[in-house]
Amino acid sequence: MKDLQIRKYEDRYHQQFKEISLDWLHKYNLYEKADDDLLDNPNEYIEKGSLIFLAHLNDKIVGTISLIPIDKYKYEILKLGVAEGHKGLGIGAKLMQVCIDICIEKKVKTITLESSSRLKSALKLYEKLGFIHIEVIDAHFESADVKMELKLR
Secondary structure, three states: OOOOEEEEOOHHHHHHHHHHHHHHHHHOOOOOHHHHHHHHOHHHHHHOOOEEEEEEEOOEEEEEEEEEEEEOOEEEEEEEEEOOOOOOOOHHHHHHHHHHHHHHHOOOOEEEEEEOOOOHHHHHHHHHOOOEEEOOOOOOOOOOOEEEEEEOO
16 A cells, blocks of 8 residues: 555545544444534644644545644644545554654653543554553543553653
8 A cells, every 4th residue: 555645634635634534433322512623623632732634545535634732741632534445455454653753752651541432443453553442531532432542662
């Protein structure tokens, strides 16, 4: 998959960014109003230090991921999604690795994420990358029944 490129979010791809996330959120019946803030206003997050990446394959957006700073040493991953027809190609792993590498570069200590037990393949990916399950406390999303973290140092 040498044609796959991971690039920073650009406004011209806002619709694709939103559609990829809404597709899987609706497919797994996980959509909730709290999802709209990031999906409708990605630039507000970017202005506050967040990073959003898009996976480009043959001039098409096929994946998204958001990396949100909680503080200097802790970041959170949100909205990892891969478009239908492109799953199982390693795109999600590549997006995750970009975020992990950036956190290592920034000397971040912990990366967290919230997920759902319905997203079996995503959970397997996170575990494969070294994320461990932790107690779910103060979840951002009602549907989040899984919380995981990766200690970087």
